[in-house]
Amino acid sequence: MGQAFTGWLLDVYDDPQDGVVLWLLDKDGARRRLHQDFPVTFYAAGPASQLRALWRFLVEQPTQVELDRQERRDLFCQEPVTVLCVRVLQPALLPRLFQEAARRFPTLSFYDADLAFSLRYAAVYNTFPLAYCHITTDGQRLQNITVLDSPWDMDPPMPPLRVLSLELDSNPAHASPACLTIRTTLENPRPAYRLPLRPERPLLVNLAAILNRHDPDLLLTTWGDTWLLPHLLALSRRCQIPLPLNRDLTRGLAHRAARSYFSYGRVVHVGQQTLTFGRSHIDRYNAMLFHDYDLTGVLELARVSALSIQTVARTSPGTGISAMQILTALRQGILVPWHKQQAERPKTALDLLRADQGGMVYQPLVGLHANVAEIDFISMYPSIMAHFNISPETVGNHSPCTCLVPQLGICIDQARPGLVPQTLNPLLKKRVALKIRTADLPHWDPRRRLYKERASAHKWLLVTCFGYLGYKNARFGRIEAHEAVTAYGREALLQAKEAAEDLGGLVLHLYVDGLWVKLPGASTVSDYQPLLDEISNRTGLPIGLDGIYRWVAFLPSRVDGRVPVPNRYFGVFQDGSLKMRGIEARRGDTPPFIAQTQLAMLERMAQVPEVAQLPGCLPDLLGLLRGRLASLRRRRVPLPDLVVSQKLSRRLDEYRTPSPAARAAAQLESTGKSLQPGQRVRFLYALGDPGVYAWDLPIPPDPACLDLARYAELLLRAGATILQPLGVSEATLRDWLFNNAGYGSCPGVLPLNSSLTGLQL
DNA sequence: TACAGTCGGGG
DNA sequence: GTGTACGACTGTA
Numbered sequence A: 001m002g003q004a005f006t007g008w009l010l011d012v013y014d015d016p017q018d019g020v021v022l023w024l025l026d027k028d029g030a031r032r033r034l035h036q037d038f039p040v041t042f043y044a045a046g047p048a049s050q051l052r053a054l055w056r057f058l059v060e061q062p063t064q065v066e067l068d069r070q071e072r073r074d075l076f077c078q079e080p081v082t083v084l085c086v087r088v089l090q091p092a093l094l095p096r097l098f099q100e101a102a103r104r105f106p107t108l109s110f111y112d113a114d115l116a117f118s119l120r121y122a123a124v125y126n127t128f129p130l131a132y133c134h135i136t137t138d139g140q141r142l143q144n145i146t147v148l149d150s151p152w153d154m155d156p157p158m159p160p161l162r163v164l165s166l167e168l169d170s171n172p173a174h175a176s177p178a179c180l181t182i183r184t185t186l187e188n189p190r191p192a193y194r195l196p197l198r199p200e201r202p203l204l205v206n207l208a209a210i211l212n213r214h215d216p217d218l219l220l221t222t223w224g225d226t227w228l229l230p231h232l233l234a235l236s237r238r239c240q241i242p243l244p245l246n247r248d249l250t251r252g253l254a255h256r257a258a259r260s261y262f263s264y265g266r267v268v269h270v271g272q273q274t275l276t277f278g279r280s281h282i283d284r285y286n287a288m289l290f291h292d293y294d295l296t297g298v299l300e301l302a303r304v305s306a307l308s309i310q311t312v313a314r315t316s317p318g319t320g321i322s323a324m325q326i327l328t329a330l331r332q333g334i335l336v337p338w339h340k341q342q343a344e345r346p347k348t349a350l351d352l353l354r355a356d357q358g359g360m361v362y363q364p365l366v367g368l369h370a371n372v373a374e375i376d377f378i379s380m381y382p383s384i385m386a387h388f389n390i391s392p393e394t395v396g397n398h399s400p401c402t403c404l405v406p407q408l409g410i411c412i413d414q415a416r417p418g419l420v421p422q423t424l425n426p427l428l429k430k431r432v433a434l435k436i437r438t439a440d441l442p443h444w445d446p447r448r449r450l451y452k453e454r455a456s457a458h459k460w461l462l463v464t465c466f467g468y469l470g471y472k473n474a475r476f477g478r479i480e481a482h483e484a485v486t487a488y489g490r491e492a493l494l495q496a497k498e499a500a501e502d503l504g505g506l507v508l509h510l511y512v513d514g515l516w517v518k519l520p521g522a523s524t525v526s527d528y529q530p531l532l533d534e535i536s537n538r539t540g541l542p543i544g545l546d547g548i549y550r551w552v553a554f555l556p557s558r559v560d561g562r563v564p565v566p567n568r569y570f571g572v573f574q575d576g577s578l579k580m581r582g583i584e585a586r587r588g589d590t591p592p593f594i595a596q597t598q599l600a601m602l603e604r605m606a607q608v609p610e611v612a613q614l615p616g617c618l619p620d621l622l623g624l625l626r627g628r629l630a631s632l633r634r635r636r637v638p639l640p641d642l643v644v645s646q647k648l649s650r651r652l653d654e655y656r657t658p659s660p661a662a663r664a665a666a667q668l669e670s671t672g673k674s675l676q677p678g679q680r681v682r683f684l685y686a687l688g689d690p691g692v693y694a695w696d697l698p699i700p701p702d703p704a705c706l707d708l709a710r711y712a713e714l715l716l717r718a719g720a721t722i723l724q725p726l727g728v729s730e731a732t733l734r735d736w737l738f739n740n741a742g743y744g745s746c747p748g749v750l751p752l753n754s755s756l757t758g759l760q761l
Numbered sequence B: 001t002a003c004a005g006t007c008g009g010g011g
Numbered sequence C: 001g002t003g004t005a006c007g008a009c010t011g012t013a
Helices: A048-059 A091-104 A117-125 A200-214 A224-239 A290-305 A309-314 A317-331 A349-356 A380-387 A419-440 A446-469 A479-502 A525-539 A592-607 A611-633 A660-670 A708-726 A730-738
Strands: A003-014 A020-026 A031-036 A040-045 A065-074 A081-088 A109-111 A132-137 A142-147 A163-168 A179-183 A193-196 A218-221 A254-256 A259-263 A266-270 A273-275 A280-283 A367-377 A402-404 A411-413 A506-511 A514-518 A543-556 A564-573 A578-581 A644-647 A680-685 A692-694
Touching: A003 A031, A003 A117, A031 A142, A040 A048, A040 A065, A040 A091, A048 A065, A048 A081, A048 A091, A081 A091, A091 A109, A117 A317, A163 A200, A163 A224, A179 A200, A193 A200, A200 A224, A218 A224, A224 A273, A224 A280, A273 A280, A280 A290, A280 A309, A290 A309, A290 A317, A290 A446, A309 A317, A317 A419, A317 A446, A367 A380, A367 A479, A367 A525, A367 A611, A367 A708, A380 A419, A380 A446, A380 A479, A419 A446, A446 A479, A479 A506, A479 A514, A479 A525, A506 A564, A525 A543, A543 A578, A543 A611, A543 A708, A564 A592, A578 A592, A592 A611, A592 A708, A611 A708, A611 A730, A644 A660, A660 A680, A660 A692, A708 A730
Parallel strands: A163 A218, A218 A280
Antiparallel strands: A003 A020, A003 A132, A020 A031, A040 A081, A040 A109, A065 A081, A132 A142, A163 A179, A179 A193, A254 A273, A259 A266, A367 A514, A367 A543, A402 A411, A506 A514, A543 A564, A564 A578, A644 A680, A680 A692
16 A cells, blocks of 8 residues: 655665665654665676676676666766676675676776765665655555755754663773663753663663663764674673664674774774664764764764765765765766775875975964964865866866966866866855854854854865875875865965055965964954955955954974974964964873963963063963972872873884883783774873883872873973963073072063064064 | 974864 | 875984
């Protein structure tokens, strides 16, 4: 019997035997499971004889396929290519069939062969996670699905998701958890249940009852990927008590092994992943950037990328932007090349040249400056790609309609919109719209946070898009496109500098996508508007005023005080908020005690309304530092505030000179706790050999072993960073702090106009 | 002093 | 499976 309903798409995946499974949340509240036939296709191109051989091979396979010859477009070829089109009737059978074909016919080029299943479905039906759909069925099978909203809607109808959060009372990597706290809503902080992890049978029975009663759409856990779900599954098997962690009871949990990989110049460790069917599982401690954009951002990423909620929660936003490019290609019938993981090639001359061909970096004018505006290009690199139509297939392509990249002499085809700009345009538009919505709402409005989290998710998509363009293993990457983007970026920044100088301004600093500038007599946002308009006109790129600093200090190098460093500065905006880059408080490996002290100093300086009064803070700041030093020496600082947390960059046997982190990791290893590259190790600086004490050793640290002198030194340095622009050198501060020298011995307490202070008003 | 190891950065 | 830079800084030999 046919029926129709509207509701939200919760999950889509291929069924081992029967097409695709869809889970839908009917707007009347029911969760419905439907099957649908969904054949999937991959393509092969190459010499006709090879294609014929592949044809013969495929028809002999047990897997049901429909074969056909077609002409299709390869993004990088002008002419259409002839391909063998392999339609696999059962989508779950495609990966194995393709692998076998690729193994036997290594010389053929394959396309659309290794795509995330959700993308294949999304390309055909325009679906995305949580899409609002109209569905017709014959009861069991889906007959028709029509999506009623779009990922680009600002306020789409959101489903009333049922969330169940399962939280452990301790990190299983460090201590054995004893208790599971369960909440049934995100809003209510009061736990609904507390279950002891032992004895096991009552735990399983109770948890099963809770899962059945609440039937959540989303399981939000702490350490669920790496410990909790695998642990529960093992218990369930051992005690033979079924536990419905999956909503789809025909499937088991899916696992992906832990791995370490190199990304962004450092090793990243991703723990084991545990995935559910019919509902989504997110481990908030194993989810990428979850702290930055929360669940709202994860859902936004899933909607715009069409990747599943569980996927976007665990992978970098680069995966999301790549998925969007694939989707753009699929929907336009452009072939998506099979993405072989290529071995690293030796660096080419091009790679070396890139060293000084990145973003524009300028030497700041060291010292303290008042009334400085910080002006940033908004999403600079993505805006450049969109504005100049930079895409792997448009760069270096001659056509009747090209433009020339400044200084590089590379052509960019303007005749038709590129794949990357087409993918980026709606993202750029939506991010601006989200930011405008945020700005329009009052601070108390709860929707403000949600818009911000969504905008933050978009920010990461846009940021990673640029790097992806220059990544040689990317499907749609091309180094010349990457270079064209940075060349336009440098050009735009120089144009902005000229615009500022033409309006009589003093440019203090340029850094990749921003400039710090003083216009004479300017002190308000509207005073800077003409400059913003001028830059926008000259470059064609969107620009924004990040803020006007009451004062900002650019720091010199610690190694050589005469050399400015581009990204070490701090300042206070007119609204009293702080901004800092590169200093100790921003670093993840600074002990909290040191970071808190530095922040406290800055907060006191932020209280001062006028820059001229800043040196007046000196006695106060010095008092603060002395107080902190005293509490350190009297051992009043709680040990957790002295913990250093650093990432291991390699295996322990690969260290030639073991760093403090490596020595702490070696301590842990000797008690059986081994750490992988990319994992963090926490330790205290300690007296004697080996100079550290790992925080997660079974025996808690003895406070008497603390290396107080080392912490005092760190405190001194962090203090000196802040006082340096006021004319207090590290040596002077050392005298003050450690030798109790009086203020009189301080050359920093001088009239403001002293050249010693480097003060420019 | 040289060199090996770690970190930032994007709003 | 998704940015294998680059420069500043710190600790160790």
